[in-house]
Amino acid sequence: MKAVVLAAGEGTRLRPLTDETPKGLLDVGGKPILSHCFEALVDLGIEELVVVIGYEGERIVARYGESFAGVPITYTRQHEREGMAHALLTAEEHVEEPFVVMDGDGVVWCDLQPLVDRQRDPGIDGTVLVEEVSAEAAREKMVCVLSERDEIVAQEQKPENPHDPSLVAASVQTATPELFDACRRVERSPRGEYEMSDAIRLRIAEGATLAAVRCEGWLVNVNTPAELRRADRLVREERE
Numbered sequence: 001m002k003a004v005v006l007a008a009g010e011g012t013r014l015r016p017l018t019d020e021t022p023k024g025l026l027d028v029g030g031k032p033i034l035s036h037c038f039e040a041l042v043d044l045g046i047e048e049l050v051v052v053i054g055y056e057g058e059r060i061v062a063r064y065g066e067s068f069a070g071v072p073i074t075y076t077r078q079h080e081r082e083g084m085a086h087a088l089l090t091a092e093e094h095v096e097e098p099f100v101v102m103d104g105d106g107v108v109w110c111d112l113q114p115l116v117d118r119q120r121d122p123g124i125d126g127t128v129l130v131e132e133v134s135a136e137a138a139r140e141k142m143v144c145v146l147s148e149r150d151e152i153v154a155q156e157q158k159p160e161n162p163h164d165p166s167l168v169a170a171s172v173q174t175a176t177p178e179l180f181d182a183c184r185r186v187e188r189s190p191r192g193e194y195e196m197s198d199a200i201r202l203r204i205a206e207g208a209t210l211a212a213v214r215c216e217g218w219l220v221n222v223n224t225p226a227e228l229r230r231a232d233r234l235v236r237e238e239r240e
Contacts, residue, residue, distance in 0.1 A: 001116065003046045004091045005037055007104030008054025008078040013224050022056040024104045025063060026228060029235030033222055034060065036107045036235075038068045041100065044116055046071060050091045051104070054078040083193030085183035092180045099175060103221060106171030107231040109238060110217025118211045119174040125208040126175040128152060128200070131215045135164035142169040142197045144212055152210040157197045167212065169197070170219050179203065 011023030018026070024034040038049060049068060053060050053075055060075075067073055076090040088101065098119050102108075108129075115127045130144055138159065143166045145154040155169070156162075179199060186198040204210060220231040 001044075001046060001097070001099060001119075002048045002050055002095055003041045003044075003100040003102060004050045004052065004088060004095065005034070005041070005102050005104045006052050006084055006087050007034060007060060008052050008057065008081060008087050009105065010055040010081060011105070011223070014222070014228065017225070017228070018055075020056065022053075022060055023222060025059060026222065028107055028222070028228065028231045029239070032063065033107060033231075034064070034104055035068075037102055037104055038064075038071075040108055040112060041102065042069045042071055044100070044112055046100065048094075049073045050076060050094045052076050052078055052087045052090050054081055054087070081193075083189070084196040085186050085194040085199045088196065088199075089180060089183050092177075095177060095180075097177070099177075101173050101175060101179075103171035105222045106219055107222065107235065108170075108172060108215075108217075108219040109234065110215045110219065112172060114213045115172060115174050118213060121211075123209060124211050125203065126179065126210045127173060127213050128210055129170040129172040129215055129219075130167045130212045131170045131219060132165045133168050135162045135166060138162035138164075138166035138168055141166075142200075143167065144169055146212050150212045150214075152200075152204060152212050155197065155201060155204065157195070167214075169200070170215055171221050178208070182206075 007024040011018035025032045078087045182199040182202040
């Protein structure tokens with residue numbers, strides 16, 4: 001199985017830290033965020049890392065080169081930052097079978113093996129890591145509604161009145177190549193980007209079976225200085 005890591009973002013909310021550095025190379029617990037991502041994927045037995053770069057992408061190439069821990073890296077480039085669904089499409093030619101998708105700004109400290117195991121079920125079209133958060137946090141996330149079998153039957157992006165607590169999509173999922181077709185068919189969101197959440201919504205509407213896997217641990221998507229500090233603190237605490 002291959003993994004696509006989305007690492008093209010500019011990290012505007014992390015400025016001035018990202019003035020000349022992609023946020024994937026910012027330090028968390030003594031190593032770049034992307035190293036945490038790659039280590040988690042290598043532990044899953046991933047055979048190839050397909051890394052989507054954009055802003056200051058050459059710095060990522062210079063840092064990691066052609067492989068990580070013996071796993072080959074292929075780079076693709078998102079020339080215009082038009083959203084995560086758009087970024088994923090740059091990797092399409094390199095993926096032929098079910099694959100993992102990971103946000104390149106996520107520090108994940110939980111077992112991801114259940115995601116891959118569920119994906120191997122022929123009745124499953126994809127899996128999504130979900131996390132329980134407060135209603136306040138859910139207002140900035142993609143909230144998932146689950147069936148009794150923990151399959152996603154609906155989702156809502158940044159709802160005004162979410163339940164407290166709510167289950168939200170986290171930074172890791174698995175998918176079949178049909179996700180690429182859904183990414184091609186999404187329309188620009190109000191903020192002018194092609195959103196991964198809209199591609200997932202299309203898949204659900206078309207009857208795809210997407211299994212939710214709960215995060216038994218913690219994760220932090222690093223988008224602000226406060227989240228960077230939190231991720232750094234949590235990693236250092238885990239090592240003590």
